[in-house]
Amino acid sequence: MKSLTHRAKRVSNKRMTFLEKLYLPAILGGMWITIRHFFKKKVTIKYPEQVREFSPVFRGLHVLKRDDTGAERCTACGLCAVACPAEAITMDAAERVHGEESMYREEKYASRYDINMLRCIFCGLCEEACPKQAIFLTDRIVPASARRDDFVWGKDRLVEPLTHRIDISKRHFYYKQQGKP
């Protein structure tokens, strides 16, 4: 019979030789292997202090971007929610009133914008669907929690803070370098 891989080894039930019966050479050989591992470089990443480097195309926690003046870009068109294959996005639209021009870029905005991180599959289709370049997936990870409610992220946590803007250019810069759309 032809074997599926080249790694297959034929085994036999031949009687062990005296040296094999002694076990000691095999045990010493095994100890030689383990002692080499003893001095090898350790692969552990000490997590909270050291963070493993992500792939440049990593898609993680979402962000709702603001424009240059600090107004929210999202106009609650709902295309992201339609595009979402996991149906993780829920939103309510509202009309901008007088005096809110610096907060929202256009007349309509999302009064509620929830992403259920337990449903989300981080495919990035919301980002592709968005005509206003409002939602992006960043290279941050969704923090763990023991409470289910903590995984529904509302606007309070999704919208980018005014004081420190969130960099989304890493993946897009990499795509541009590779000549991909």
Next chain:
Amino acid sequence: MSIYLFLIEKTILSLVIFAITLSIAMYSTLAERKFAAFFQDRIGPNRAGPFGLLQPLADGLKFFFKEEFIPASSDKILFVLGPAIAMIMSCMSGAVIPWGKSLIIGGHPVSLQITDLNIGILYIFAVVSFGVYGVILGAWASNNKYALLSAIRASSQMISYEIAMGLALIALVMTTGTLSLSKIVESQAASHWNILLQPLGFLIFLICVFAETNRTPFDLPECEAELIGGYHTEYSSMKLGFYLFAEYINMFVASAVISTLYFGGYDVPFLNVSGNIGVLLGTACLFAKIFGFIFLFMWVRWTVPRFRYDQLMRLGWNGLIPLAILNLLVTGIVLVLN
């Protein structure tokens, strides 16, 4: 020397040795986890204190705060007696080991051996084989089939390996001509270590010690995969801690016995320093040898998988005992011819 001075001296010495034994056993638990990690390319516990040095304290504290549970169907007295015997017996065997030559304090010699029994080897044998009673009693009292199986394994393993161990030791006693541990160490002075006279005897003794201390590859009484933990299946809190701790004390004492019998005890190789400094240097050298053997115990544990039970028995009765008898015969013939 007055009797009071003698009593004070011996009390201090036994307390010091007790404390050293316990702290070494305590840090052996950390060392075991650290070495296990290193052998598997990991780092090991490093959160409690610098390099995880407070981990044994944290573990001990945890054991004390766990619920003290005694199963309803168990024999209450024996259930408590089991871990107590295991712990006491493992602490007792350090009494006859010569930890160094005599220190000269205030003009009179202070022996670093708690008591120099002229039958020290027999004493160690007696105490070590008593240790298995802790396992058997605890397992029997648990009223648990896995624990009972483990106790049966422990006792039969103990019986079969103690024979080979004893036979290997008889050959050693024939060459040194004494049963006293301090005399055996003195006979090995200036690097005439017994391992050079008895290499095969040492190998047999070493394998038997692995079996006696229930360490891998002979840890069949514990055997997580088949027996859930063996004799300590029903134990919790510090009673479980005592069983686990007794194993590490046994390992320390066994390493001390091997170093004493076959590696010259406190003899420092190729070095001859007199006075108190020389004595302390000898003691340090003995501890270095002991740590070396503890490392060997751990090294083997994370290398060799557990034996099957029939393999264990075959190795003991068909392998080690005939070899030990052969060793005995050859030693006898050589002694007669000389």
